[in-house]
Amino acid sequence: MSRAEYGLTQARRLTRRGLATRDRIVRAAATLMHTRGVNATTLDDVRIASGTSKSQLYSHFVDKESLVQEVISLQAHEVLERQRQRLERLDSIRGLELWRDDVVRRNALRNGAYGCEIGSLASELADQDEAARISLNEHFNTWQGLLTAGLTRMIDDGVLRSDADPELLATGVMAALQGGYLLAQTARDVAPMQIALDMAVAHVKSFTTAPTT
Amino acid sequence: MSRAEYGLTQARRLTRRGLATRDRIVRAAATLMHTRGVNATTLDDVRIASGTSKSQLYSHFVDKESLVQEVISLQAHEVLERQRQRLERLDSIRGLELWRDDVVRRNALRNGAYGCEIGSLASELADQDEAARISLNEHFNTWQGLLTAGLTRMIDDGVLRSDADPELLATGVMAALQGGYLLAQTARDVAPMQIALDMAVAHVKSFTTAPTT
């Protein structure tokens, strides 16, 4: 699953070149929609950025909404794949801290601008496009599930107390992450995101069997 | 400061009727932009919702951007005024919990839809309108300042340990709040917001001088 295979539903029609074009369109749209917002991105912007033409846009996507759906699939795929690498091995507070450092460092590169690839789409689309809201919610849940699984491992390994609720902790971490993204985006400074995640990590730490640093 | 006085900068020209019209426009725009998003709200929408005409829009605001600025001022004024009531007396964990219950209950009324009046504007505008970003950031800081002041009182009163950093705690609470808003908005369920704020309150509690319930 290396290229352009994140959300193929249609059975008919496929050709190497066509797939490449489709891929270019979705990737260009994803970048534009992340940096400018969905509504502020026009199909002409996408057409120019992807070096394609109107007919190509409409031979691959029935309308703008369906292109947005593909963008959501792509962004979620990329974010979750990256997250999976760090989180599926998560089994210690140290691991959680490394995850936090990773995500903060990545956001620091652009001084918080643009926010979370999934979160900013969610904020803009949740009350405007029900299909988008539903899939974004699923992606949030998948993401949170990765955290929950890691925290559950930490309980099983005796790192966290057995009365810790991994679901609640994961929700808290996700909220701190998303809130951190938003505050950092607005302030153009990662600091609030760092602080928010520090809080979340501290909260998880408060459930360790033998409270340490 | 009861009506239409949240952001009057212009010195010249003012009449009772004109002010009322201006007020209607900003309020209609604020509601539409909060529920649909800024870019998804057209000036025609605003015109119809406020029962005015094009010339009135442009006699009060030079362009859409300046109308957006007024909407930001109005929303911030309303949110902060409401927050001030709860937060300027904040001096105990119980008070913090009451604040949390208030904000959660209010968001539960619409099942999380539309998100935070300030937060959703911030997410949409931060990377699109620099002036908007700056003022939204200031409003976030004001809001956070109310929390900081309350937490500082709690330190002074001996409720929280003196090594607690009220600024960091306030940032954490704000991030949990905004992240909670976003997750609730996407899930159309206040639960994640409740959980996020529970985490934030628990984190503050962890700094109490005599750890209690």
Place this chain on the structure above:
DNA sequence: CTACGATGGGACCAAACGGTCCAGAGTGGA
């Protein structure tokens, strides 16, 4: 080599958009 579907370029369209303008109605101070 040929035929046929996949691909591509871009002219074209109606509607919606932000914004301008002006003529007439309303209003308040002298």
Place this chain on the structure above:
DNA sequence: TCCACTCTGGACCGTTTGGTCCCATCGTAG
């Protein structure tokens, strides 16, 4: 009462938008 100025309604405008369509080109299976 009158006058100057504000306020209002809405026709109008150029541009941008999402979307359609047609015809040329490509690529490959038979």
